[in-house]
Amino acid sequence: MKAIPYGRQSIEKTDIDAVIETLQADFLTQGPKVKEFEEKFASYVGSKYAVAVSNATAGLHISVLALGLEPGDRVITTPITFAASANCIRYGGGEVWFADIDPNTYLLSIEHTKRLIESKPKGFFKGIIPVDFGGLPVNLQEFRDLANEHDLWVIEDACHAPGGYFVDSQNIKQNCGNGNFADVGIFSFHPVKHIACGEGGMITTNNKKIYDKLLSLRTHGITKENMSENHGGWFYEMKELGFNYRLTDIQSALGITQLAKNNVGVIRRNEIATKYKNAFEGKVKYQSLPPNTYNAHHLFVIEVNNRKGLYDYLRNENIYAQIHYIPVHTLPYYREIGYQDVDLSNAENYYAHCISLPMYPTLSDEEQVFVIEKVLSFIE
Structure with a gap:
């Protein structure tokens, strides 16, 4: 069997043609494709506005600043995420506070978050950054209610979850990133x-x-809004210290064609997840699916007792599973600034057992059967 990664891109002729067309156009960056991508993405998730940036970390960074984060402000997030979800708080001079995860969904626990907030005086925290881990949407209505009670802002880290949704208490479908609760x-x-x-x-x-x-903030804090007849077209003002976090037209052209295929891709991801669940039911623990929730399935994570053994065994079979993630509070940087003694037992127990199996739309049925057979042969 050829090498099977845990995830990979799918680039087709339509994607390549869109990039070539942009390369032959007038703008490679700061042109019309960026705006087109933003408008189509906002329409897709159901938000009013969208801002394209150079990467999600840049997006997290300027988002905490746009929400008014100041040095010393305290923000809660999950320890089971990529480091950027926490690092953005540090970029703004804030303090990261971790709340534990739910041991079955692997998402930031609303109960642990509430307990942490209520253990401190009102005003102690500034915001919450829940993560749609693995593609499973956080119930943001619950986090919004908690945030409103304590005057906190909410950033939804939906990096894993375009196409995912949950159904709120009014029986309304809430797409990840639609801005109705975050x-x-x-x-x-x-x-x-x-x-x-x-x-x-x-x-x-x-x-x-x-x-x-x-x-x-995306473009150096520069604006042309005060340009008048007294100024030529060159005029601009820098009103604040911003950054160069722009996305190019080349990338945006690719993003537009990729976005158009996402619904089909998410359906395929769920087909793959269903096959895994049917094969592993009663034998292997995997991420639970709350009622009225649609998982976009960036990942398919299982828990096993001998995780390192399975990881090595699969690699020997050309299956390149991955681990998501080392708990952020255990990384050397965070240990050294005072997080070595926090009690996040659910997160640490999850990390001791988790492994992400191949999950991407072009994974073939034959490849998935091979993965399942190898996992079961190891654990049995």
């Missing part, structure tokens, strides 16, 4: 994600003030 949503266009642009990210929001702030 102040902003963040998406990633890394090659192993649903929508591959090489690198890239998108920020979504329904708040015009936040949107305008994001546009400014």
Whole structure:
């Protein structure tokens, strides 16, 4: 069997043609394709606004700044995520506080978050960054209610979940990143994600003030809004210290064609997940699916007792499973700044057993059967 990675991009002729067309056009960056991608992405998730950025980490960074994060502010997030979900708080001079995960969904636990918030005086925390881990949507209505009670903002890290949704208490489908409960949503266009642009990210929001702030921070804090007849077309003002976090037209052209295929890709991901579940039911623990929730399945994670043994065994069979993730609070940087003694037993227990199996739309039935057979032969 050829090498089977845990995830990979799918680039077709339509994607290649779109990039070539842009390469032959007038703009390679700061042109019309960026705006087109933003508008189509906002329409897809159901948000009012979308801001394309160079990567999701950049999106997280300027989002915490747009929401008013100041040095010393405290923000809660999950320890089971890529480091960027926490690092963005540090970029703004804030303090990261971790709440434990639910041991079955692997998502930030609303109960642990509530307990942490209520253990401190009101005003102690500034915001919450829940993560749609593996593609499974967080119930943001619950987090919004908690945030409103304590005057907190909410950033939805939806990097794993374009196409995912949950159904709220009014029986309304809430797409990941639609901005109805979170102040902003963040998406990633890394090659192993649903929508591959090489690198890239998108920020979504329904708040015009936040949107305008994001546009400014994305491009050096520069604006032309005060240009008048007294100035030529060259005129601009830098009103604040921003960054160069722009996405190119080349990447945006690819993003547009990739976005158009995402619904089909998510359906295929769920077909693969169903086959895994049918094969592993009663034998292997996997991420649970809450009622009225649609998992976009960036990952399919299982838990096993001998994780390192299975990891090595699969690699010997040309199956390149991966581990998602080392708990952020255990990474050397966070240990050294005081996180070595936190009690996050669910996260640490999860990490001791987790392994992500191949999950991507072009995974063939034959390849998946091979993966399943090898996993079962090892654990049995």
